[in-house]
Amino acid sequence: MRADKCGLCLDPQTDLDVNTIENWAGRVIDGVAPDEDLRLPTWGASAMDLLPGWYDDWIIFERERLRQRLLHAFEALSRLLVQSRRYADAIDAALEAVRVEPLRESAHRTLLEAHLAEGNLVEARRIHLGYSRLLRRELGVDPDPALAALVGLRVTQVSTRR
Numbered sequence: 001m002r003a004d005k006c007g008l009c010l011d012p013q014t015d016l017d018v019n020t021i022e023n024w025a026g027r028v029i030d031g032v033a034p035d036e037d038l039r040l041p042t043w044g045a046s047a048m049d050l051l052p053g054w055y056d057d058w059i060i061f062e063r064e065r066l067r068q069r070l071l072h073a074f075e076a077l078s079r080l081l082v083q084s085r086r087y088a089d090a091i092d093a094a095l096e097a098v099r100v101e102p103l104r105e106s107a108h109r110t111l112l113e114a115h116l117a118e119g120n121l122v123e124a125r126r127i128h129l130g131y132s133r134l135l136r137r138e139l140g141v142d143p144d145p146a147l148a149a150l151v152g153l154r155v156t157q158v159s160t161r162r
Helices: 017-030 044-048 055-084 087-100 105-118 119-140 145-151 154-158
Strands: none
Touching: 017 055, 044 055, 055 087, 055 105, 087 105, 105 119, 105 145, 119 145
16 A cells, blocks of 8 residues: 555555456456356455445445446356356256345346256246246236246246235
C-alpha cells in the first residue's frame, strides 16, 4: 500500500480476492476452465458481499455486477458439470444459484436440466412445481411455459395447481 498527502493506493502486486473471483467466473462462463475450476468454490456466494456496509453508488453497482457475474458462473459451472456427467456437483452448483436468487428463472432451468440429465424426472417436476408456487405467491405470475415443457408438464396443469 502506498499513501501520500492526497491519496491511498494499493500496490500493483497486491492480490485481491475480487480479482480471483472474477477470473474464476470468467473462465467458467467462457467454458475454458481447467479441471480444478470445475467445482463449487469454497467461498461460494459469500463472495457476493463486496465491501459490506459500504453504500456509495459505485460500490452498489460493483456489488450487483459481481453478483450477476457469479450467478452466471454458477449456472455455467452446472452446465459444464452436466457435460462431464458429474450430476451431483452440477446440482450443487445450480442449487447455489437458486439459493442466492430464488426467483431467478435461469437458475431454476439449470437445476431442472441437471436433474433431467441425471434421469430424475420426478425430482425435476418437484422442483418446477415448488418454483411455480413461489412465483405465484411472490409475484403473482407463472414461470415461462417452456420451463413446464422441459419437465413434460402441460401449462394448464401448472397453472391450476395451488
